[in-house]
Amino acid sequence: MATNGNGQRRQSQTDLMQQAASKSQSSKPKRHFRWMTMLLFATMFQLISMMPVMVNAEESELEIATVFGGFILVEWLYFICARAFAKQRATELEIIAFTLSGVGLVTVASVNPDYALKQFVAILIGLAAFIILLAIMRNVEVISALRIPVAVAAVGLLGVNLVMAETVNGALNWITLGSFSIQPSELVKVAFIFVGAATLEKLQSTQSLTRYLIFSLGCVGALFLMRDFGTALIFFSTFLVIAFMRSGDIKTIGLISVAAVLGAGLIIYFKPYVASRFEAYRHVWEYASEGGYQQTRVLSYSASGGFFGLGIGNGRLRNVFASTTDLIFGVVCEEWGLVVGFCVILCFAFVAVYALRLARHARSTVYSIAAVASAALLLVQLSLNVFGVTDLLPLTGVTLPFVSRGGTSMICSWALFAFIKSSDIKTYPILEKQMDE
């Protein structure tokens, strides 16, 4: 067995070397050309979408122009630095992250120019978080060392949140500090995956599983107390994915799921107001002026836009409450068209396939789990958002990653992309070299 394994490894190493050799000879300029084309294409798309917003901005035209200019500048700087100095050979994820962030930034700025600068700053912080997290994720020892502090910080943050929470739209998930309001649950999402992936690397013992279970239960429970059912569901599904990745124990996971469904049933039984929040589900047209107000508007205006949209700024969904956060998918469909709207959500499916491929060949289970859990979290959250506002799922009020307005949501989205990218050995050229040697 061992010999056989070694033989295979040697075999694949030779393959790798041959590939590397051929790359350095023929396909390098081609690759170079590809990322440049993609970046140019993305920039062109962004410039075209930015123009009508700047024309309509009137007195805040200068501010909007500065923000948009700054965004494109940062985008180019990142790619040039990443390619030239950090020797990054795969930048597909960043192209997608910047494109989605751009769609969000333009939409948010066109609905209300006052949001533009804040959203741009959020993108900058998100990008910074992305780079820092990539650095941290380089080393498994660092991850291990940070595991307990991060878990404690996450639980602490949710605890503080519970104590000083402010009710926003029926959920108690905001903390306001001066002029900044943050949504701790978004940051805890990152911690949740970090801790989940790191714990697993340690020991496959009952003790560590129990610890993670308690940690997860604490997070989901806190979110339930905050009545943020959407985020609680996102955490729960991510927990299931991590637990499965770790143990492969379908029986236990099935039991946990059944217990969760029963628990949810009990909550609905004893607290009927929880169910009444979802009474419009699949009946939105009967409740078009009450519980189905937002969904009916999203459906009606999205369909109005057709494939190519009514034009940025010409929509009406923008005037509906939460148009730049929960309902932004509808705004994009109405003004940019169904084609762009569906491309935006299909980007995430592409990212998930990409993450799956990386996870299959990751250098450690930590990275496999981090990448898979991040992609799963993004897809679940995206589904709750997009299918929620279109009445295929109950409306829970979660954001569309990268696109929705909101700083903490933006940081979380970039951080999750960092988890996916960190599972790619090509992200760390030095490590790659060491492994080859």
Added chain:
Amino acid sequence: MNTVTKRAYVLLAIILAFIAGVSVLGAEFALKGETWATSRVNGHLYSGNEVKIAGKILDRNGVVLAETEGSKRVFNSDKTVRMATLHTVGDTYGYISSGAHTVCRDMLTGYSFVDGIYTLINTGEGKDISLTIDANLCAEAYNALGGKKGAIGVYNYKTGEIVCMVSAPTYDPENKPADMDSKDEYEAVYMNRFLNGLFTPGSTFKTVTTVAAIENLSDIQNREFNCTGELGTAQGGKIICNKTHGKIDFGTAFTKSCNSAYAEMGIAMGADTLESTASSIGFGRSFNVSGVNTAKSRFSLDGAVEIDIGWASIGQYTTLINPLHLMMVAGSVASDGSTPVPYFVVDKKREEVTEQLIKKSTASQVRTMMRNNVINNYGDALFPDMSFGGKTGTAQVAGEASHAWFMGFSGDENFPYAIVVLVENGGGGSDVAVPIASKVMKELKNSL
């Protein structure tokens, strides 16, 4: 390590579920997008609840019945035309659910799956639609009603086009009265009585009993009836006739509209036979008229005793008929027992359904009887050069004046139109409804 990386395929399941969801969403947009985009929540098309932007609604001659000026809907410039066509065109608020504004809102916006309502928003113009009605004819018909409640409909029984459709009471959509809800004269003003109303048919129902008698009483043409001015029934009670007709045959019974004779026929045939004939003629059914489902005519003899059957045979008892349905009966009598389902929107997609309401051989006998009725009772002068056939009705309604009815058809191949006139609490059919029918049919003939 290997097992863990294999478990990564759990992500594939999530991706597939997600793609399935996206596909469902796409399919929903393709299938329901039109309904969604044209719903009243759409602020592009409606302000508040009022239509503000849509294509023109034209009559058969291109007369504009409603159009958008700026972002406001305006109607025809003539007040009588506005009032006469209100129920066909529909109001901008959608209170009149059978009007083109509601029934054709998808067409009026020019929605398409690919373009959405882009054209409408950017040009301010939707898709124009043409109706089959003649606005001037409707105005004449409305005037002929003389301010009474009622309904008038005329259609081409060969093609199904409705050329005239009027329902009263009505109002002027450009100058809507403020206190309509509280006033009796505006009772059920939003209902198109012609499509959605149900009324006691009175003697017009004798056409149905005639059909049943021809098909079920073998010696009907040789049978003799003795009208003494009333007809006693087995369990007691009498059917009262309008006159004492003495000894009469089947044809005369129809022309004189003899209640005694018709009640006797009905009782002789029995409840089941009458019910099955009524059902095959279209009672209990709704017809899809350009997307409006008409009210179902009712004929039921559940638990009826002899006197009830007698009254039902002459269109009383619990019997109710929809005016459009009665018009279809007139049209099918004229045309070998069959008629296309009427329609009033030219461009709206529809299934071309032909209804065989009466057997062909029966229809030609009834046709002769109705033709004789006009010759003997009203004279061809009222319906010149039309070979007109018809039947009046004076339907008794509890505590109020009778409904005046007339149903008729032109037997002229080149002028294949059938008409129904209803004047609610208007009095006698021949005194009130026939002159109105005469006026409308002459006007129609002149306009062609």
